[in-house]
Amino acid sequence: MLGEIRGEVRFKEPLSFHTSLRIGGPADIFVVPQDVDDIRHALLFADREQLPVAVIGGGNNLLVKDRGVRGVVLRLEGCLGRAEFHGEEALAGAGVSLSALIREAAAANLGGIECLVGIPATVGGALAMNAGTPDGWIGDFVSAVYFLHPDGSLGEFKPATGTFTFSTFHPPAGSVLIGCRLRLTRRPLGEIQKDIKVRLKQKKATQPLALASAGCVWKNPQGEVAARLIEKSGLKGKRINGAEISSKHANFIVNRGGATAGDIVALMDLTRERVQAHFGLTLEPEIRSIGE
Numbered sequence: 001m002l003g004e005i006r007g008e009v010r011f012k013e014p015l016s017f018h019t020s021l022r023i024g025g026p027a028d029i030f031v032v033p034q035d036v037d038d039i040r041h042a043l044l045f046a047d048r049e050q051l052p053v054a055v056i057g058g059g060n061n062l063l064v065k066d067r068g069v070r071g072v073v074l075r076l077e078g079c080l081g082r083a084e085f086h087g088e089e090a091l092a093g094a095g096v097s098l099s100a101l102i103r104e105a106a107a108a109n110l111g112g113i114e115c116l117v118g119i120p121a122t123v124g125g126a127l128a129m130n131a132g133t134p135d136g137w138i139g140d141f142v143s144a145v146y147f148l149h150p151d152g153s154l155g156e157f158k159p160a161t162g163t164f165t166f167s168t169f170h171p172p173a174g175s176v177l178i179g180c181r182l183r184l185t186r187r188p189l190g191e192i193q194k195d196i197k198v199r200l201k202q203k204k205a206t207q208p209l210a211l212a213s214a215g216c217v218w219k220n221p222q223g224e225v226a227a228r229l230i231e232k233s234g235l236k237g238k239r240i241n242g243a244e245i246s247s248k249h250a251n252f253i254v255n256r257g258g259a260t261a262g263d264i265v266a267l268m269d270l271t272r273e274r275v276q277a278h279f280g281l282t283l284e285p286e287i288r289s290i291g292e
């Protein structure tokens, strides 16, 4: 079945090449599918061989452990990478990057999703994380989600307007998101571009974009801001080997060079303990961890 895959199949592929943190051990079997049929072949192979499957989009929210990932890793960035526009709706494949989607929509005078600008993500990863900012989340725009069940059959989920989140969706365990429909709004290109410029400037001023990171490490606890709690716990700039709590944004951990997943986990453990001790609040990770 692996032989039927027309995309790429690699063995012992270092996942540090595929994560924004530049950290992660090897994937036993690494598949870059070319199309939906390739994803089906990979899922059926994993099912037959009783192997676990992990999906990676752009790897921008992932901590891959140092000993790597057993089983099959499907990397969707670059696959299913087309977006089409019909009226005020976009039909986007799971591998389309948010930046390309926003840019292509803008060229067709379609906006609304500018609140997602500057978030490094594939559409699949953005859906899985309900990526966004306090100005809006991708779920606000979703009118349909398409996915493959672990047996390769096609699934569709149609949420009521503005209600989509991954937790309302409840896809069967092991499903792979393959695309979605998004409701956009007619807006002149010039206005969209101006908006994008302001948002990117703001992001650049507040986030350590020049360094390897995985975005916010922690969810904001109810009514609180994780970055503020971490800063008040005296951890801004705290370093363990190559891993550092960013001095620009305390909810980011950056890889200053040579950091391991172990270093990141050690910083996360320290942060959790300190914030618990200072504020009696338990931080929940936003970052997703996979591997051993």
Ligand SMILES: Cc1cc2nc3c(=O)[nH]c(=O)nc-3n(C[C@H](O)[C@H](O)[C@H](O)COP(=O)(O)OP(=O)(O)OC[C@H]3O[C@@H](n4cnc5c(N)ncnc54)[C@H](O)[C@@H]3O)c2cc1C
Pocket (backbone or CB within 6 Å): 020, 054, 055, 056, 057, 058, 059, 060, 061, 062, 076, 094, 118, 119, 120, 121, 122, 123, 124, 125, 126, 127, 128, 129, 130, 131, 132, 133, 175, 176, 177, 178, 207, 208, 209, 213, 214, 215, 216, 288
């Ligand atoms: C510098 C920087 C800034 C960031 N700023 C923001 C921000 O402002 N707002 C924000 O929300 N996030 C932000 N992030 C985090 C990150 O961009 C988002 O979480 C994004 O949604 C991750 O998308 P991805 O394609 O890289 O997903 P990945 O990191 O590859 O995967 C994330 C999760 O989604 C799952 N997944 C991915 N694709 C699929 C699929 N097709 N089917 C099923 N599951 C899938 C993975 O298994 C994993 O559990 C930032 C990250 C960085 C590095």
